[in-house]
Amino acid sequence: MLTQIKKLTLQILTANNRQRCICYMTSGRHLPPTSTPQRFFSNLKDNLELRSHHCGEVNTDDVGTAVNLYGWVEYKRGNKFFTLRDATGSCQILCNIDVNLPSRESVVAVEGTVQLRPEKDVNLKMATGKVEICCSKLKVLNRCSKLAFTPNVFTGVKEETRMRYRYLDIRSKVMQHNLRLRSSFLLKVRKYLCEEKGFVDVETPTLFRRTPGGAQEFVVPTQRPGMFYSLPQSPQQFKQLLMAGGIDRYMQIARCYRDEGAKPDRQPEFTQLDLELSFCTQQQIMSIIEDMLVQSWPEHLPKLKGPFSRMSHHTAIEKYGVDKPDTRFESTIKDLTGELSHLPLFSCNGKRMDIRGLNIEGGTHRLKSSNIKYIQQTVENLFSAQISVVKIGMDGSWHSPLAKYAENDVKQAVSKKLSASPNDLLFISCEDSWESVCTILGKCRSLAARLSADNGQPLHDDNLFNFLWIENFPLFEKEDNRIVSAHHPFTAPVDEDSHLLTTNPLQVRGQHYDLVLNGSEVGGGSIRIHNASMQRYVLESVLNEDASQLEHLLEALDSGCPPHGGIALGLDRLLSIMCDAPSIRDVIAFPKSHEGLDLMSGAPNNISQEDLDRYNIAIVEKNI
Numbered sequence: 001m002l003t004q005i006k007k008l009t010l011q012i013l014t015a016n017n018r019q020r021c022i023c024y025m026t027s028g029r030h031l032p033p034t035s036t037p038q039r040f041f042s043n044l045k046d047n048l049e050l051r052s053h054h055c056g057e058v059n060t061d062d063v064g065t066a067v068n069l070y071g072w073v074e075y076k077r078g079n080k081f082f083t084l085r086d087a088t089g090s091c092q093i094l095c096n097i098d099v100n101l102p103s104r105e106s107v108v109a110v111e112g113t114v115q116l117r118p119e120k121d122v123n124l125k126m127a128t129g130k131v132e133i134c135c136s137k138l139k140v141l142n143r144c145s146k147l148a149f150t151p152n153v154f155t156g157v158k159e160e161t162r163m164r165y166r167y168l169d170i171r172s173k174v175m176q177h178n179l180r181l182r183s184s185f186l187l188k189v190r191k192y193l194c195e196e197k198g199f200v201d202v203e204t205p206t207l208f209r210r211t212p213g214g215a216q217e218f219v220v221p222t223q224r225p226g227m228f229y230s231l232p233q234s235p236q237q238f239k240q241l242l243m244a245g246g247i248d249r250y251m252q253i254a255r256c257y258r259d260e261g262a263k264p265d266r267q268p269e270f271t272q273l274d275l276e277l278s279f280c281t282q283q284q285i286m287s288i289i290e291d292m293l294v295q296s297w298p299e300h301l302p303k304l305k306g307p308f309s310r311m312s313h314h315t316a317i318e319k320y321g322v323d324k325p326d327t328r329f330e331s332t333i334k335d336l337t338g339e340l341s342h343l344p345l346f347s348c349n350g351k352r353m354d355i356r357g358l359n360i361e362g363g364t365h366r367l368k369s370s371n372i373k374y375i376q377q378t379v380e381n382l383f384s385a386q387i388s389v390v391k392i393g394m395d396g397s398w399h400s401p402l403a404k405y406a407e408n409d410v411k412q413a414v415s416k417k418l419s420a421s422p423n424d425l426l427f428i429s430c431e432d433s434w435e436s437v438c439t440i441l442g443k444c445r446s447l448a449a450r451l452s453a454d455n456g457q458p459l460h461d462d463n464l465f466n467f468l469w470i471e472n473f474p475l476f477e478k479e480d481n482r483i484v485s486a487h488h489p490f491t492a493p494v495d496e497d498s499h500l501l502t503t504n505p506l507q508v509r510g511q512h513y514d515l516v517l518n519g520s521e522v523g524g525g526s527i528r529i530h531n532a533s534m535q536r537y538v539l540e541s542v543l544n545e546d547a548s549q550l551e552h553l554l555e556a557l558d559s560g561c562p563p564h565g566g567i568a569l570g571l572d573r574l575l576s577i578m579c580d581a582p583s584i585r586d587v588i589a590f591p592k593s594h595e596g597l598d599l600m601s602g603a604p605n606n607i608s609q610e611d612l613d614r615y616n617i618a619i620v621e622k623n624i
Contacts, residue, residue, distance in 0.1 A: 050109075056089020060130050062114040067133060069093075069110045070141075072171065076101050084110060084133075087176055091128040092117070095135045105144040105151070105171075111137040159585075163599045166590055178579045178587045181298060185575065186253060188296035189273060197288065199251040199275070204238035206231060206255065212489065212545040215258040218268070221615035231257035234568060236490060237553050239276035240528055244561040250276045253571070265583055267572065268596045275525075276566035282511055282527055285565055286469055289515065289523070293467070298578065301465065308467040308515075316470050317435060321442015326449060326519025327468055328460030333358050333441045336428065339413045345388075345405050346430045353430040358441045359418040363425025364391050366452040366459070372425075375447045379429075383440050390426035402428070446519065460518075462580070468516045475510035476542065487512045489538055489545065491526040492565075501534075505542050515569065522574040525567025532558035 052068045071086035079101050083090045093110055095101065102108060112135040123129030148164070149157045151171035162169040169175055193199040207229040210217055220229040232238075235254050242250045254274045260266060277285060290306035297304045309327070316323050319332040336355045340346050346355050360366070367375075372389055379387050390400040397403075398411050406414070418426055427444045431437040449459050475493050477486045483505060485491065493501060494509040501508055515523035529535045532554045539547040547554065572584040585591040593599055612619065 054088040055084050055086045055091045056127055058091050058114055058128055058131055058133070060116065063116055063131065065114050067110075067112060067114055069112075069133065071108070073102055073104050073106045073108060073144075076104065084108070087180075089127055092126075092132040093135050094132050095138060097135060097138065099138050101138075102140045103144050103147075105147055105168075106140060107142040107144075109137075109139040109141055110135050159583075160593065160599060163585070163591070163593060166600050170589065174581075175586070178575070178581060179589055181579060182571075182575050182587055185296055185298065185578070186571070189292060190251075190253075192292050192295050193251045193275070197249065199249040200247055202242060202247065202250050202252055204232075204235040204252060204254065208232045208237075210549065211237065212539065212543075212547075212549055215260055218257050218259045221617055223614060223616070225616040233258050234272065235274050236488065237550070239274060239566060240490065240553065240561075240564065241556050243276055243278045243530075243564040244556040244559060246278075248278045250274075250566075254568075263594065265594070267584065267588065267592055269592070270584075271571045273523075273569040273571055274566070275568070276564060278562040278564045280563075280565055282471070282513060282565065285525060285567055286513065289567060289569070290467075301578065302463055304465065304467070308469055310469045310471060312472040313470055313474070314472065317438050317442075321438040321440070321445060322519075323470055323473075324514065324516045324519060324521045325442075325468070326446070326460065327466045328464045328518060329361075329449065331358060331360055331445055331448075331459065333438055333445075334417050335434075336414055336417060339410060339417060340406070340428070340430075343405050343410075345402070348432070351432065353432060354434045354437050355428065355430040356434070356437045356441055357414065357418050357426055357428040358445055359420055360425040360427070360445075360448045360452075361421070361459070362423050362457070363448065363452075364423045366455060366457040367425060367448060368451075368455065371448075371451040371455070374451070375427075375444055378447060379440055379443060382443065383436075385429060385431065385436075385440050387440065387444060388426075388428040390428065392420045392422055392424045392426065394422045396420075396422065400426075449519075464518070465577070466518055470514040470516055471512070473510050473512045473514075474506065475508040475512070476505050478506065482544070483542055485543065486510060487524065487526055489543055490528050490535070492529045492534075498534075501537065501542065511565070513567075515567070517574065517577055520573055520577060521570070522577070523567055523569035525565065527563070527565035530557055530561050530563050 049070075050068060051070045052066075053062070055069055055071050058067065058069075069084055069086075069091070071084045074083040074085040074090055076082045080095055082093050082095065082101055084093050093112070094115075110133060112133040114131050115134050117123075117130060117132050121132075148168060149161060151168055152173055170179070190201065194201055207220060208231070210219075210230045211233065215233050217233055218231040220231060222228065234256050235252060239250050239252075252274045254272050255269060256272055257269050258266075259268060275285070275288070277288075287307070290308055294304045294306050311325075313323055316325050319325070320327075321333055333356050336357045337353075340355045341352060346353055376387055376389065379385055388400060388402045390398050390402060392415065393399055396415065398406070398415075403411070414420075414426075414428075418424075420426060425448075427441055427448075429437050429440050429444075431440065452459050472494070474486050475491060475497075476483045478484075487510060491510045491512050494511055497508040511527035513525055514521050529538065535550075535557055536547050536554055539545045539550065572587055575581075575587040576584045579587055581587055590598070590600070597603070
């Protein structure tokens with residue numbers, strides 16, 4: 001994937017197409033000309049800066065105009081020409097004065113006059129390519145003496161290096177675009193929620209106490225021996241307390257913290273859009289989110305239409321093998337038990353097994369043999385399971401070890417059930433439960449989609465943004481022989497299942513809903529328990545949690561708290577999909593590495609013995 005990034009970046013740079021579009025790294029999708037950085041600078045004609053114009057906005061209407069430009073030296077050609085770059089783009093400077101041009105990425109001020117380029121030098125691939133600035137005065141404001149890498153040229157630059165010198169990376173056009181799009185999107189979101197829907201933007205505390213269940217939280221020492229704060233993994237309790245306080249409609253762009261260790265595409269601190277409403281239904285919350293996204297969606301992306309599709313949790317697992325399916329392509333799981341159960345290959349000590357299959361359209365061309373082996377090995381490692389692979393020939397014949405065990409009519413029945421065509425690839429597996437076999441095939445499906453895209457033959461259209469609501473989740477699930485919340489302990493049960501809380505809690509459905517975009521979960525919410533006695537019973541009797549840690553919340557629920565519900569959207573994940581970024585780190589200004597480290601500052605780091613003593617902390621070395 002890194003090789004693709006390098007090639008794509010070089011293609012853009014060598015084509016000198018820096019102003020017309022921005023190359024998005026994984027799929028090679030390009031934004032249209034309307035995506036030039038100038039769209040973020042439409043209202044900057046003010047007196048707040050020394051410059052008279054921005055580099056990316058000078059054009060033929062400015063010919064003969066004296067301008068003052070400020071920016072970075074981007075490229076040099078001899079000692080006469082260079083391009084000057086700022087946040088809006090670049091323009092060419094013709095330097096006829098006697099001066100030594102400074103090194104690349106030096107900060108300079110240019111005074112000069114806009115003039116037309118000679119016809120032979122016009123560059124239509126550049127937004128300012130018809131004009132140039134005839135420089136009459138050049139002042140070096142800060143000379144660049146050290147450059148770890150050149151912004152926009154990622155050839156051979158590892159991500160660790162980009163993060164170590166993040167201030168250089170932010171100068172790149174991709175990062176400039178991503179961060180400005182983030183700002184623009186959040187402005188529209190706030191405007192919609194607060195101005196049109198009457199939400200109140202409330203800041204909630206960062207220093208709090210531990211929340212039972214959920215993710216591991218960071219602890220913060222205090223000068224009181226043995227006493228610690230916790231950094232909240234979400235404002236969940238606060239927003240419920242605000243509903244008890246009569247705020248009715250709350251929103252916040254909230255910072256959240258989770259100490260989950262090293263994970264490839266997670267951040268220990270992240271941002272979510274947090275909402276909570278009183279006297280509402282699940283459908284009303286979904287409708288607000290749909291309308292908000294439609295109205296706030298960037299104009300250069302394909303237009304969204306609501307309402308979004310809805311799917312039950314059961315259907316998602318049964319058809320796609322995951323609770324966050326990518327619905328940009330079909331390839332659904334089908335039940336083959338009736339067609340294949342008589343084969344000895346799919347029986348276990350005489351026990352009837354659940355047999356299911358999946359068809360990857362054109363899979364024999366999209367996937368290499370090494371890809372298929374990788375999928376099989378991954379399934380074996382994760383699930384200790386085997387999958388049968390069938391390649392469909394041009395005449396519809398089966399090419400697989402399974403072929404010799406199945407009669408022709410069985411093969412035809414399976415091919416028909418899976419809508420198989422020549423060059424398709426079938427994955428077939430069996431387990432003792434439908435959930436298990438669907439989970440295995442769901443993994444095959446997601447791997448096949450990723451590997452096909454890596455091979456340049458994606459199963460889906462990169463320009464699609466398929467939002468999907470998943471609902472009717474189980475309220476609880478079994479984990480290590482104990483019952484845990486499927487979402488969090490504050491989710492209310494579906495009304496008709498409430499009576500099962502005391503008799504069969506694993507059969508209770510929750511009023512929980514997830515928002516999925518292109519196979520990634522970008523949001524989750526629920527209608528909350530607003531009855532103190534039910535909340536106490538769930539905590540103590542079902543989950544075996546210490547309810548005393550939530551006494552403040554239980555008291556609030558018992559003080560006339562209205563029915564309420566809400567949702568949180570993971571902004572980093574959502575924006576990374578909108579920007580077609582390969583990682584959420586590419587839409588965060590100063591992210592942590594996948595190991596949770598700040599490579600730029602070296603955090604976390606040691607503190608002095610004096611600070612340790614102040615907070616009553618002793619370091620104990622462990623033998624590993």
